[in-house]
Amino acid sequence: MTSRSEGPNTSGAAPLAERIKNVAAGAILILAALWVLFPFYWAAITSLKQPVDVFHLSFVPWLQFAPTLSNWKSELVYRGTAIFHGLGNSFVIGLGACVVAMALGTLAGYGLSRFRYRGWRNRDISLFFLSQRFLPPAATILPFFYFAQRLHLLDTRLILIAANATFTMPFAVLLMRDAFHGIPIEMEEAARVDGASTLQVLLRISLPLAAPTLVAAGIISFAFTWNEFLFAFVLSYSRAVPMSVVIAGTQDVMGVQFWYVSTRLLLAILPPAIVVLIVQRYIVTGLTLGAVKG
């Protein structure tokens, strides 16, 4: 990261201009951070409000409205089991789908970037993978339901893992294909001269170099699965119900309960945030490895 920031200065450009650019970049950073954070802040304060206060404009707890923990208390005490059950399911399904999609996607992406296939152009194969995502979920839900029913997989995490892996694999295939495409083929040839097999080349040379994209694609695949609602709603009813369905349950006969929407939104964001913090390290690892190549 540091070598990158020194890059422009060593090129002989005026340092003042560079400093101005850095300040501008910093300003953009802060603005973007505020833009990203505002809805979360809003959710946080909404979760601390009494129902009557929700539509009264106020930003600062204690000063503008009396904060209450009653929403959190009733969520965690009365519905805690359902919520943590949902979070657990979401986690298992998200991780499972992510691992399957990334494993298949990496192999397919590597194949698409390094080999030619007979009869098909690689571009058309990519399009075929992508076309998986063309149909609206509402149209494909029925066939999936029949499938699950026939295989006795309704309300299991397995069917949701399989479904979500299918949906997110196109992302993994296309992004990994691009990442492998950006790696100089000479590096692989050098390894091959030293006697490495195709699989060794992929695992030892190409995959570490593609690590930033691998992590990015993994996060995206996990995020899609985490938020997927319609299939989870139709294919699960008790044991396998994930968090996205639990969140949708905040709308009841009294209308939308904004305070519970907020608590659940925040609760649902917590586990992925922790995961992202953990894998963040690996994005950086990928970076330093990437700097070696040239």
Next chain:
Amino acid sequence: MLAFTIFPLAHTLYLSVETTGLSGNRFTGISNFVRLWNDYRFWSALRVTLTFVIASVLLTVFIGTVLALALNRGVRGTRAFRTLSILPMFAAPIALGYLGLTIFYQQGGPVNNMLVGLGLRALPWLANGNWALVSILAVDIWQWTPFVFLVVLAALQSVPLELVEAARLETSSSWAVLTRITFPLIRGPLGTVIILRIVEAFKVFDIPFTLTNGGPGIATRSLTYDVYTTALRNQNFGYAASVAVVMLVLVMAVAVVFYRIYGSAYE
């Protein structure tokens, strides 16, 4: 996997030529499509979807790319921001839509409050058809710009630094370096991001479903929304499938044209 891909497609195609009736489905040929042609709801949904796709793709790709370029300089806090920027992708769209109701609330919601504070007019965010679409766009952009940002940043970071520095020695124009060196090198990932955004934007559903409920009237009903209401609420699976087939053809056409124009980066 293949079964999961082909069977839903075949089933949808089969349904699209059937009419759902009390006594089950029967074959009706292209009558669903004729009905579609004369359905003002379909044309409205098509218009809404196309407007949304164009605006959402352009804005998310533009903002995300600019952010990635601006923050690829190693400014302090970039790493923290990258972690932060991933969070919107994990915010459940359903919850976001509901939360949006309070954020865009017309009488004293925070957005209108800020507009009035800046000396501007309060806007009917959810009560006016066009502004309702803008609200949905705003939520969508908030959620999906990070996706573009993340992928483009990953691509930028794998651009060999030596190439950029060598180019800097040749010319003092950063714009030239950007357009001649950087963009050609991230062309592949950028194209993938654009096509993925197009495909996803076509299916926008959760946010209009919760934020505007397709309204006011049918002003923010997308094609997917139409498929959902026709199939799962009105139980007219045949007609819904025909909307889905039209969507499939449309997205396929857009994707093929996009790959043609964007060139054969992978051939």
